[in-house]
Amino acid sequence: MSAAREMLCDTARAVFAEAAPAGMGPIEEAGFALLLVPEDAGGFGGDWGDVNAVLQIAGVVVPDLPVAELIVNDALQPAATVSLMAGAMGQALALSIEHVNTRQQFGRPLGKFQAVQQSLAVMACEVRAVEAAAAALAARLDAVGLDVAAAEFEIAATKLRANRAVGVVTAIAHQVHGAIGFTREYELSRVTIPLMRWRGAHGNDAYWAQLLGRQVAEFGGKGLWEALTAR
Amino acid sequence: MQGFALYPFDPPGDVAARRDELRAWLAVNQPQGDIVARANCWASFDADFSRALGAAGYVGMTLPARYGGGDRHPLERYVVIEELLAAGAPVGAHWIADRQTGPLILRYGSEEQRERYLPGIAKGELYACIGLSEPGAGSDLAAVRTTARETAAGWRINGQKIWTTGAHFSHIMLALVRSEEGSERGAGLSQLLIDLDTPGITIRPIIDMAGHHDFNEVFFDDVLVPHGALVGTRGQGWQQVTAELGLERSGPERYLSSHALLAALIDAAGADPDPAVASLIGELAAEMWTLRRLSMSTAAKLAAGEDPMVEASVVKELGNAFEQDMPRRVQAIVTSGWDDPDDLARLLRALLIASPSFSLRGGTREVIRGIIARGLGLR
Ligand SMILES: Cc1cc2nc3c(=O)[nH]c(=O)nc-3n(C[C@H](O)[C@H](O)[C@H](O)COP(=O)(O)OP(=O)(O)OC[C@H]3O[C@@H](n4cnc5c(N)ncnc54)[C@H](O)[C@@H]3O)c2cc1C
Numbered sequence: 001m002s003a004a005r006e007m008l009c010d011t012a013r014a015v016f017a018e019a020a021p022a023g024m025g026p027i028e029e030a031g032f033a034l035l036l037v038p039e040d041a042g043g044f045g046g047d048w049g050d051v052n053a054v055l056q057i058a059g060v061v062v063p064d065l066p067v068a069e070l071i072v073n074d075a076l077q078p079a080a081t082v083s084l085m086a087g088a089m090g091q092a093l094a095l096s097i098e099h100v101n102t103r104q105q106f107g108r109p110l111g112k113f114q115a116v117q118q119s120l121a122v123m124a125c126e127v128r129a130v131e132a133a134a135a136a137l138a139a140r141l142d143a144v145g146l147d148v149a150a151a152e153f154e155i156a157a158t159k160l161r162a163n164r165a166v167g168v169v170t171a172i173a174h175q176v177h178g179a180i181g182f183t184r185e186y187e188l189s190r191v192t193i194p195l196m197r198w199r200g201a202h203g204n205d206a207y208w209a210q211l212l213g214r215q216v217a218e219f220g221g222k223g224l225w226e227a228l229t230a231r
Numbered sequence: 232m233q234g235f236a237l238y239p240f241d242p243p244g245d246v247a248a249r250r251d252e253l254r255a256w257l258a259v260n261q262p263q264g265d266i267v268a269r270a271n272c273w274a275s276f277d278a279d280f281s282r283a284l285g286a287a288g289y290v291g292m293t294l295p296a297r298y299g300g301g302d303r304h305p306l307e308r309y310v311v312i313e314e315l316l317a318a319g320a321p322v323g324a325h326w327i328a329d330r331q332t333g334p335l336i337l338r339y340g341s342e343e344q345r346e347r348y349l350p351g352i353a354k355g356e357l358y359a360c361i362g363l364s365e366p367g368a369g370s371d372l373a374a375v376r377t378t379a380r381e382t383a384a385g386w387r388i389n390g391q392k393i394w395t396t397g398a399h400f401s402h403i404m405l406a407l408v409r410s411e412e413g414s415e416r417g418a419g420l421s422q423l424l425i426d427l428d429t430p431g432i433t434i435r436p437i438i439d440m441a442g443h444h445d446f447n448e449v450f451f452d453d454v455l456v457p458h459g460a461l462v463g464t465r466g467q468g469w470q471q472v473t474a475e476l477g478l479e480r481s482g483p484e485r486y487l488s489s490h491a492l493l494a495a496l497i498d499a500a501g502a503d504p505d506p507a508v509a510s511l512i513g514e515l516a517a518e519m520w521t522l523r524r525l526s527m528s529t530a531a532k533l534a535a536g537e538d539p540m541v542e543a544s545v546v547k548e549l550g551n552a553f554e555q556d557m558p559r560r561v562q563a564i565v566t567s568g569w570d571d572p573d574d575l576a577r578l579l580r581a582l583l584i585a586s587p588s589f590s591l592r593g594g595t596r597e598v599i600r601g602i603i604a605r606g607l608g609l610r
């Protein structure tokens with residue numbers, strides 16, 4: 001990660017933490033609305049890689065605030081949602097690992113049981129896939145200057161992939177947590193409930209699968225590979 | 232595993248031009264045989280094709296020119312491999328030699344071994360097999376019992392390997408053997424490069440559930456190989472093998488083995504597919520695109536000299552699941568009968584039958600998940 005992006009992330013972490021109890025005020029004051037505005041127009045001059053990094057943090061710290069709406073236009077909301085989802089899934093995984101390493105049953109940490117290890121490996125694969133898809137989408141959006149039409153394949157593929165991961169990730173995270181994860185006090189539901197909501201927002205599975213399937217059908221069997229490798 | 236970023240996939244040279252060259256070459260040189268051979272094509276043996284591919288510079292690409300290789304960047308090879316697999320080219324004969332035995336000989340082998348084997352590998356004429364599994368050592372590979380004892384005349388080998396893919400057509404086996412008497416588990420193992428025409432070796436076919444002869448049992452009965460057959464450091468076989476397995480887990484073969492079926496499904500669906508078919512195609516395309524990006528990132532990391540063991544395992548796990556899911560889900564929505572003669576039906580049947588092996592070969596699903604869990608800090 002570049003030094004500039006790292007600084008941006010540090011700022012986002014601090015400002016979002018302040019906003020978590022206070023609402024959008026601190027985020028607006030810190031100027032996050034200018035993230036994508038070019039420098040010569042008085043903005044931060046960021047790219048989608050920056051948006052992806054910032055929204056992953058927002059997905060963990062302020063999942064219920066309209067940060068994505070503040071930063072990007074309507075057409076890019078599906079892409080923005082993917083970044084929120086990637087962040088929240090990373091957090092669900094981190095909480096799960098921490099929990100199974102500390103919670104003891106049968107005289108051992110839960111994480112020492114193979115069944116638990118295998119479940120978390122499955123979950124980690126889903127999280128990694130969504131993070132990779134979000135990063136690849138960012139690369140595409142930046143390559144085409146945020147032209148949504150030119151990145152339609154990647155937006156569809158990424159939102160669909162992220163949607164499909166939600167079921168696996170939320171189910172395993174809650175399963176390994178046991179009853180504590182089902183409480184309002186414990187922080188897991190602060191990311192799992194938003195994940196459930198985001199799955200249906202800005203295009204559910206059926207919507208993106210249809211759109212992508214029709215596009216690929218037009219490419220044809222051989223054309224799919226040619227299209228993938230030409231992008 | 233926090234803070235994941237994609238590693239940039241940036242091969243030198245004009246990648247698009249290289250792709251076009253290879254596609255043009257395949258249009259002329261790829262055998263037009265049975266479409267079913269295009270699925271799981273890294274198990275399709277075709278010596279003439281391998282030789283032609285070698286002559287065209289597409290085998291041993293990353294080996295140094297002084298050993299007949301192409302002096303190419305690993306990511307240039309990656310591009311070639313994904314094109315060959317997407318086209319369903321029959322790369323099975325030279326596959327293992329090109330993918331892992333050649334690079335391993337370059338890394339750990341003696342100068343004599345390099346000069347002796349690498350030029351044939353780069354020509355696509357010298358084939359290799361992997362001698363790891365034994366009847367008592369499957370997932371628990373450290374239980375290997377085949378012994379090699381150093382004598383004045385060389386190494387004397389006794390024991391048995393099993394499930395050895397391609398042993399019946401290979402010239403050499405890279406075998407993991409117990410070289411130190413009384414040793415246990417991962418200690419005391421070494422790798423030997425064994426010429427398979429050495430007296431005392433018996434190779435027996437094992438027919439798989441598809442009716443194919445791909446893997447074998449290999450028996451060693453007082454087999455004598457020269458001192459120079461040792462690869463790398465005596466007693467370091469376990470460490471060397473672990474590195475070798477890393478090379479084999481994250482390649483494009485983990486999500487492109489069934490590409491012929493996806494292409495056939497898309498063609499059968501036509502330009503205006505019904506909604507259920509369109510959805511399935513969309514979901515499969517999304518997964519494939521994601522897997523390709525992950526695999527490319529992992530390859531780029533490997534090429535940069537890092538050791539992305541966990542990421543490579545993630546690619547294998549997700550790729551295996553994708554490829555096992557695909558034929559099942561296709562079967563659930565198409566009307567093809569089991570014995571129908573069309574391409575889609577025949578590919579479907581072939582992959583339904585082949586796919587149980589995907590999460591066994593190269594490390595079982597459970598073993599791979601265990602590696603990922605270790606990466607998460609759980610073991
Ligand atoms: C098509 C094909 C090609 C192959 N080619 C080669 C080759 O060229 N060279 C070679 O050396 N080998 C080859 N193999 C062998 C392959 O590496 C082994 O099949 C694999 O390592 C598993 O060993 P096993 O078959 O003995 O199964 P086992 O180890 O007996 O495992 C059976 C099941 O039990 C599970 N299991 C085992 N131990 C544990 C545990 N501790 N915890 C949880 N689950 C466990 C496994 O995951 C698996 O699901 C090939 C296999 C196939 C199917």
